[in-house]
Amino acid sequence: MNHKTKRVLIIALLISITIHLLLLTGIKLNLPINTEADTPIIEAKLATLPTLIAKTVSKHTPPSKPHIKPQKKIASAPPSPAPISAPSIEPEPATTPSTSTPDVSTPEVTAAPNTPTLNTLPSTLTLQYKVVKGEDGFGIGRATYLWISKNSTYTLTSITEGTGLFSLFQPGKLVQISQGKINANGLAPDDFWIQRGRATADKSTAVHFDYDNKAITISKDNNSYAAPLEDNAQDILSVIFQLALRSPFSEDMLLHVTSGKQLKPYHAIMIGTERINTALGEVNTVHLQRPAEAGEDAIDMWLASDYNFVPVKVRIDHSKFGIIEQLITGMETAK
Secondary structure (H helix, E strand, O other), X not given: OOHHHHHHHHHHHHHHHHHHHHXXXXXXXXXXXXXXXOOXXXXXXXXXXXXXXXOOOOOOOOXXXXXXXXXXXXXXXXXXXXXXXXXXXXXXXXXXXXXXXXXXXOOOOOOOOOOOOOOOEXXXXXXXXXXXXXXXXXXXXXXXXXXXXXXXXXXXXXXXXXXXXXXXXXXXXEEEEEEEEEEOOEEEEEEEEEEEEOOOHHHEEEEEEEOOOOEEXXXXXOEEEEEEOOOOEEEOOHHHHHXXXXXXXXXXXXXXXXXXXXXXXXXXXXXXXXXXXXOOEEEEEEEEEEOOOOXXXXXXXXXXXXXXXXXXXXXXXXXXXXXXXEEEEEEEEOO
Protein backbone atom coordinates (compact mmCIF):
# COMPACT_ATOMS: atom_id res chain seq x y z
CA MET A 1 0.00 0.00 0.00
CA ASN A 2 1.51 3.15 -1.16
CA HIS A 3 1.49 6.45 0.68
CA LYS A 4 -1.39 8.03 -1.36
CA THR A 5 -3.77 5.16 -0.81
CA LYS A 6 -3.08 5.18 2.90
CA ARG A 7 -3.98 8.89 3.03
CA VAL A 8 -7.38 8.37 1.35
CA LEU A 9 -8.34 5.61 3.77
CA ILE A 10 -7.45 7.70 6.80
CA ILE A 11 -9.70 10.60 5.53
CA ALA A 12 -12.62 8.24 4.86
CA LEU A 13 -12.29 6.77 8.34
CA LEU A 14 -12.36 10.22 9.93
CA ILE A 15 -15.51 11.17 8.03
CA SER A 16 -17.30 7.99 9.07
CA ILE A 17 -16.39 8.49 12.72
CA THR A 18 -17.67 12.09 12.63
CA ILE A 19 -21.06 11.12 11.14
CA HIS A 20 -21.64 8.47 13.76
CA LEU A 21 -20.81 10.89 16.56
CA LEU A 22 -23.36 13.41 15.24
CA LEU A 23 -26.11 10.81 15.02
CA LEU A 24 -25.46 9.58 18.53
CA THR A 25 -25.36 13.06 20.16
CA GLY A 26 -28.51 14.58 18.38
CA ILE A 27 -26.76 17.78 17.23
CA LYS A 28 -28.76 19.43 14.34
CA LEU A 29 -27.17 20.82 11.28
CA ASN A 30 -28.44 24.14 9.85
CA LEU A 31 -28.60 24.07 6.13
CA PRO A 32 -27.92 27.26 4.26
CA ILE A 33 -31.01 29.05 2.81
CA ASN A 34 -30.91 30.65 -0.60
CA THR A 35 -32.46 34.10 -0.08
CA GLU A 36 -32.32 34.88 -3.74
CA ALA A 37 -34.75 32.14 -4.69
CA ASP A 38 -38.27 32.91 -6.05
CA THR A 39 -39.95 30.85 -3.37
CA PRO A 40 -42.82 33.02 -1.90
CA ILE A 41 -42.95 33.76 1.83
CA ILE A 42 -46.38 32.89 3.29
CA GLU A 43 -47.67 34.78 6.35
CA ALA A 44 -50.63 33.62 8.41
CA LYS A 45 -52.80 36.08 10.44
CA LEU A 46 -55.76 35.47 12.77
CA ALA A 47 -58.86 37.67 12.80
CA THR A 48 -62.13 37.53 14.73
CA LEU A 49 -65.39 37.05 12.89
CA PRO A 50 -67.23 38.84 11.35
CA THR A 51 -64.48 41.43 10.84
CA LEU A 52 -62.59 39.30 8.37
CA ILE A 53 -64.32 37.64 5.44
CA ALA A 54 -61.96 35.55 3.36
CA LYS A 55 -62.52 35.31 -0.35
CA THR A 56 -60.48 33.26 -2.77
CA VAL A 57 -60.23 34.82 -6.16
CA SER A 58 -58.26 33.24 -8.95
CA LYS A 59 -55.51 35.45 -10.17
CA HIS A 60 -56.37 34.88 -13.76
CA THR A 61 -60.17 34.77 -13.46
CA PRO A 62 -61.87 38.07 -14.43
CA PRO A 63 -64.34 39.46 -11.85
CA SER A 64 -67.94 38.54 -12.45
CA LYS A 65 -70.33 41.30 -13.57
CA PRO A 66 -72.81 42.51 -10.93
CA HIS A 67 -76.37 41.37 -11.38
CA ILE A 68 -78.56 44.33 -12.32
CA LYS A 69 -82.28 43.94 -11.91
CA PRO A 70 -84.04 45.20 -15.00
CA GLN A 71 -86.21 48.27 -14.34
CA LYS A 72 -89.85 48.33 -15.24
CA LYS A 73 -90.70 50.58 -18.10
CA ILE A 74 -92.69 53.61 -16.86
CA ALA A 75 -95.28 54.92 -19.19
CA SER A 76 -94.93 58.62 -19.91
CA ALA A 77 -97.50 60.83 -18.15
CA PRO A 78 -100.19 62.42 -20.28
CA PRO A 79 -99.67 66.12 -20.97
CA SER A 80 -101.00 68.43 -18.20
CA PRO A 81 -104.27 70.13 -19.05
CA ALA A 82 -104.19 73.83 -19.66
CA PRO A 83 -104.76 75.86 -16.45
CA ILE A 84 -108.28 77.10 -15.88
CA SER A 85 -108.35 80.84 -15.59
CA ALA A 86 -110.26 82.37 -12.69
CA PRO A 87 -113.33 84.34 -13.62
CA SER A 88 -112.51 87.97 -14.08
CA ILE A 89 -113.74 90.30 -11.37
CA GLU A 90 -114.34 93.89 -12.15
CA PRO A 91 -112.37 96.03 -9.68
CA GLU A 92 -114.33 98.38 -7.52
CA PRO A 93 -113.92 102.01 -8.45
CA ALA A 94 -111.21 103.66 -6.41
CA THR A 95 -112.30 106.29 -3.97
CA THR A 96 -110.78 109.71 -4.12
CA PRO A 97 -108.60 110.31 -1.06
CA SER A 98 -108.90 113.47 0.93
CA THR A 99 -106.23 116.05 0.32
CA SER A 100 -105.93 116.79 4.03
CA THR A 101 -103.61 114.94 6.37
CA PRO A 102 -103.80 112.04 7.07
CA ASP A 103 -104.80 109.98 3.98
CA VAL A 104 -108.35 108.75 4.36
CA SER A 105 -110.96 106.56 2.73
CA THR A 106 -114.37 108.00 1.86
CA PRO A 107 -117.38 106.21 3.38
CA GLU A 108 -119.42 104.46 0.72
CA VAL A 109 -122.60 106.48 1.14
CA THR A 110 -124.89 108.13 -1.34
CA ALA A 111 -125.93 111.66 -0.44
CA ALA A 112 -129.54 112.52 -1.07
CA PRO A 113 -130.63 116.07 -1.94
CA ASN A 114 -130.40 118.56 0.93
CA THR A 115 -128.20 116.24 2.97
CA PRO A 116 -124.94 117.46 4.51
CA THR A 117 -121.56 116.89 2.93
CA LEU A 118 -119.62 114.55 5.17
CA ASN A 119 -115.98 114.82 6.04
CA THR A 120 -113.83 111.76 5.53
CA LEU A 121 -111.99 109.76 8.16
CA PRO A 122 -109.25 107.16 7.74
CA SER A 123 -110.44 103.56 7.59
CA THR A 124 -108.38 102.90 10.71
CA LEU A 125 -107.54 105.60 13.19
CA THR A 126 -106.08 105.48 16.71
CA LEU A 127 -106.20 108.56 18.94
CA GLN A 128 -104.41 108.77 22.28
CA TYR A 129 -105.07 111.31 25.03
CA LYS A 130 -103.93 112.24 28.48
CA VAL A 131 -106.67 113.02 30.98
CA VAL A 132 -106.07 115.98 33.29
CA LYS A 133 -108.08 117.65 36.04
CA GLY A 134 -108.48 121.34 36.74
CA GLU A 135 -106.93 124.40 35.17
CA ASP A 136 -103.46 123.29 36.28
CA GLY A 137 -103.71 120.12 34.20
CA PHE A 138 -103.03 117.57 36.94
CA GLY A 139 -102.72 114.18 35.20
CA ILE A 140 -105.23 111.60 36.36
CA GLY A 141 -105.48 109.12 33.47
CA ARG A 142 -105.22 108.28 29.80
CA ALA A 143 -107.67 107.43 27.03
CA THR A 144 -107.47 105.68 23.66
CA TYR A 145 -110.00 105.81 20.82
CA LEU A 146 -109.91 103.25 17.99
CA TRP A 147 -111.98 103.98 14.87
CA ILE A 148 -112.45 101.34 12.13
CA SER A 149 -114.70 101.79 9.10
CA LYS A 150 -115.36 99.40 6.21
CA ASN A 151 -118.13 99.03 3.64
CA SER A 152 -120.26 101.81 5.14
CA THR A 153 -120.04 100.38 8.66
CA TYR A 154 -118.00 101.51 11.63
CA THR A 155 -116.73 100.25 14.99
CA LEU A 156 -115.58 102.74 17.60
CA THR A 157 -113.90 101.70 20.85
CA SER A 158 -112.83 103.90 23.75
CA ILE A 159 -110.79 102.83 26.78
CA THR A 160 -110.16 105.23 29.67
CA GLU A 161 -108.22 104.33 32.80
CA GLY A 162 -106.85 106.17 35.79
CA THR A 163 -103.14 106.59 36.45
CA GLY A 164 -101.14 107.27 39.58
CA LEU A 165 -103.05 107.82 42.80
CA PHE A 166 -106.28 108.41 40.91
CA SER A 167 -106.30 104.73 39.87
CA LEU A 168 -106.72 103.82 43.54
CA PHE A 169 -109.95 105.80 43.80
CA GLN A 170 -111.26 104.79 40.38
CA PRO A 171 -110.09 101.17 39.81
CA GLY A 172 -110.68 99.39 36.54
CA LYS A 173 -111.36 100.88 33.13
CA LEU A 174 -114.17 102.74 31.43
CA VAL A 175 -114.76 100.83 28.19
CA GLN A 176 -117.22 101.99 25.53
CA ILE A 177 -117.98 100.36 22.18
CA SER A 178 -120.25 101.74 19.44
CA GLN A 179 -121.10 99.87 16.25
CA GLY A 180 -123.32 100.88 13.38
CA LYS A 181 -123.64 102.19 9.84
CA ILE A 182 -122.45 105.23 7.94
CA ASN A 183 -125.25 106.78 5.91
CA ALA A 184 -125.87 110.08 4.14
CA ASN A 185 -126.43 111.86 7.47
CA GLY A 186 -123.36 110.45 9.19
CA LEU A 187 -123.30 107.78 11.88
CA ALA A 188 -126.30 105.61 12.71
CA PRO A 189 -125.45 103.45 15.74
CA ASP A 190 -126.88 99.95 15.96
CA ASP A 191 -125.45 98.90 19.32
CA PHE A 192 -123.68 100.60 22.18
CA TRP A 193 -122.02 98.92 25.14
CA ILE A 194 -120.46 100.55 28.21
CA GLN A 195 -118.67 99.11 31.20
CA ARG A 196 -117.80 101.34 34.12
CA GLY A 197 -115.01 100.18 36.40
CA ARG A 198 -114.82 96.52 37.29
CA ALA A 199 -116.09 93.87 34.86
CA THR A 200 -119.26 92.97 36.75
CA ALA A 201 -122.84 92.71 35.56
CA ASP A 202 -124.00 95.73 37.54
CA LYS A 203 -121.33 97.88 35.86
CA SER A 204 -122.29 97.00 32.28
CA THR A 205 -125.05 98.46 30.11
CA ALA A 206 -126.07 97.66 26.51
CA VAL A 207 -128.23 99.78 24.18
CA HIS A 208 -129.76 98.56 20.91
CA PHE A 209 -131.10 100.99 18.28
CA ASP A 210 -134.14 99.63 16.46
CA TYR A 211 -134.83 101.93 13.51
CA ASP A 212 -137.70 99.85 12.13
CA ASN A 213 -139.71 100.08 15.33
CA LYS A 214 -138.45 103.57 16.28
CA ALA A 215 -137.24 102.40 19.69
CA ILE A 216 -134.09 101.79 21.68
CA THR A 217 -133.72 98.85 24.07
CA ILE A 218 -131.58 99.35 27.16
CA SER A 219 -130.33 96.26 29.04
CA LYS A 220 -128.73 96.26 32.49
CA ASP A 221 -128.64 93.76 35.38
CA ASN A 222 -130.53 91.22 33.24
CA ASN A 223 -133.39 93.71 32.86
CA SER A 224 -134.44 95.47 29.65
CA TYR A 225 -136.75 98.33 28.87
CA ALA A 226 -137.58 100.31 25.74
CA ALA A 227 -137.56 104.03 25.02
CA PRO A 228 -138.60 106.05 21.95
CA LEU A 229 -135.97 106.49 19.25
CA GLU A 230 -135.55 110.17 18.38
CA ASP A 231 -134.12 111.69 15.21
CA ASN A 232 -130.35 111.95 14.86
CA ALA A 233 -129.88 109.54 17.77
CA GLN A 234 -126.35 108.88 18.98
CA ASP A 235 -124.58 107.29 21.92
CA ILE A 236 -122.15 109.19 24.12
CA LEU A 237 -119.20 107.82 22.13
CA SER A 238 -120.47 108.06 18.54
CA VAL A 239 -121.63 111.67 18.98
CA ILE A 240 -118.01 112.90 19.01
CA PHE A 241 -117.31 111.37 15.60
CA GLN A 242 -120.72 112.36 14.29
CA LEU A 243 -119.75 115.99 14.92
CA ALA A 244 -116.39 115.33 13.25
CA LEU A 245 -118.13 114.09 10.10
CA ARG A 246 -120.60 117.00 10.05
CA SER A 247 -118.26 119.91 10.91
CA PRO A 248 -118.25 122.76 10.30
CA PHE A 249 -121.93 123.70 10.35
CA SER A 250 -123.50 127.12 10.38
CA GLU A 251 -126.58 126.47 12.53
CA ASP A 252 -126.94 124.77 15.88
CA MET A 253 -127.33 121.01 15.58
CA LEU A 254 -129.83 119.09 17.66
CA LEU A 255 -128.95 115.49 18.49
CA HIS A 256 -130.36 112.98 20.95
CA VAL A 257 -127.70 111.11 22.92
CA THR A 258 -127.74 108.20 25.36
CA SER A 259 -125.07 107.33 27.90
CA GLY A 260 -126.71 104.02 28.72
CA LYS A 261 -129.95 105.59 29.83
CA GLN A 262 -132.78 107.21 27.88
CA LEU A 263 -132.04 109.57 24.99
CA LYS A 264 -131.56 113.20 26.00
CA PRO A 265 -131.34 116.38 23.87
CA TYR A 266 -127.84 117.44 22.90
CA HIS A 267 -127.46 120.89 21.34
CA ALA A 268 -124.16 121.40 19.51
CA ILE A 269 -123.28 125.07 19.02
CA MET A 270 -120.54 126.35 16.75
CA ILE A 271 -118.47 128.84 18.80
CA GLY A 272 -115.92 129.65 16.11
CA THR A 273 -112.46 128.79 14.82
CA GLU A 274 -109.35 128.76 16.99
CA ARG A 275 -105.68 127.93 16.54
CA ILE A 276 -104.44 125.99 19.57
CA ASN A 277 -101.20 124.36 20.63
CA THR A 278 -101.27 120.55 20.93
CA ALA A 279 -98.87 117.63 21.04
CA LEU A 280 -99.28 117.53 17.24
CA GLY A 281 -98.14 121.14 17.06
CA GLU A 282 -100.26 124.22 16.47
CA VAL A 283 -103.44 123.23 14.64
CA ASN A 284 -106.51 125.01 13.30
CA THR A 285 -109.68 123.92 15.02
CA VAL A 286 -113.40 124.53 15.17
CA HIS A 287 -114.70 125.07 18.70
CA LEU A 288 -118.03 123.39 19.48
CA GLN A 289 -119.98 123.61 22.71
CA ARG A 290 -122.78 121.67 24.30
CA PRO A 291 -124.19 123.78 27.17
CA ALA A 292 -125.29 122.10 30.37
CA GLU A 293 -128.95 121.08 30.07
CA ALA A 294 -131.37 118.46 31.32
CA GLY A 295 -129.05 117.53 34.17
CA GLU A 296 -126.15 116.80 31.80
CA ASP A 297 -122.65 118.27 32.00
CA ALA A 298 -121.41 121.05 29.73
CA ILE A 299 -118.94 119.93 27.08
CA ASP A 300 -116.54 121.90 24.87
CA MET A 301 -114.83 120.25 21.96
CA TRP A 302 -112.03 121.36 19.62
CA LEU A 303 -111.93 119.52 16.29
CA ALA A 304 -108.80 119.86 14.15
CA SER A 305 -109.67 121.00 10.62
CA ASP A 306 -106.05 120.18 9.68
CA TYR A 307 -106.66 116.52 10.60
CA ASN A 308 -110.12 115.67 9.25
CA PHE A 309 -111.82 117.31 12.25
CA VAL A 310 -110.73 114.67 14.74
CA PRO A 311 -111.05 115.81 18.38
CA VAL A 312 -107.77 117.14 19.76
CA LYS A 313 -109.21 118.59 22.95
CA VAL A 314 -112.36 117.80 24.94
CA ARG A 315 -113.34 119.64 28.12
CA ILE A 316 -116.09 118.46 30.45
CA ASP A 317 -117.37 120.76 33.16
CA HIS A 318 -118.37 117.94 35.46
CA SER A 319 -120.85 118.82 38.16
CA LYS A 320 -119.22 116.35 40.55
CA PHE A 321 -115.52 116.27 39.66
CA GLY A 322 -115.03 119.76 38.25
CA ILE A 323 -113.25 120.40 34.94
CA ILE A 324 -111.83 117.30 33.22
CA GLU A 325 -109.92 117.59 29.93
CA GLN A 326 -108.74 115.12 27.33
CA LEU A 327 -105.69 116.40 25.43
CA ILE A 328 -104.41 114.55 22.38
CA THR A 329 -100.93 113.03 22.68
CA GLY A 330 -100.74 110.86 19.57
CA MET A 331 -102.49 109.84 16.38
CA GLU A 332 -101.90 106.85 14.10
CA THR A 333 -103.53 105.84 10.83
CA ALA A 334 -103.36 102.60 8.88
CA LYS A 335 -100.68 102.54 6.19
